[in-house]
Amino acid sequence: MCPTFPYRRARAPGAHVCSAARVRSCSSLRPPPTPAPPTPKPPPYHQTFTDLYFWLLGTIAVLGAGVPYARRVAGPYGKPTLKVPLPEGLATDDAQQPVTEARRG
Numbered sequence: 341m342c343p344t345f346p347y348r349r350a351r352a353p354g355a356h357v358c359s360a361a362r363v364r365s366c367s368s369l370r371p372p373p374t375p376a377p378p379t380p381k382p383p384p385y386h387q388t389f390t391d392l393y394f395w396l397l398g399t400i401a402v403l404g405a406g407v408p409y410a411r412r413v414a415g416p417y418g419k420p421t422l423k424v425p426l427p428e429g430l431a432t433d434d435a436q437q438p439v440t441e442a443r444r445g
Contacts, residue, residue, distance in 0.1 A: 411418035424442045431439040 421443055426440055426442055428440065429438060431442070433439055
């Protein structure tokens with residue numbers, strides 16, 4: 341802002357007087373800043389793909405983070421059990437008995 345701004349309205353329209361020492365600091369004598377060129381918009385399919393990717397990523401993250409809480413709420417029904425049949429003689433337990441089915445849960 342020019343230091344002579346309050347007095348500017350009292351003078352004739354368009355007239356502007358600054359002291360010689362303040363000419364460099366007077367904002368009204370500076371040219372207006374040039375606007376930045378507009379950024380080009382990417383084609384719509386890039387934006388759609390990006391939106392879909394981050395939506396899927398966020399959905400997986402939220403569901404993955406919510407699994408322990410869902411298991412606590414479900415109680416005994418929330419315990420996962422995966423049964424895998426094993427061939428005879430592939431594995432033994434602590435008592436050296438053959439194991440035919442593995443459970444994970």
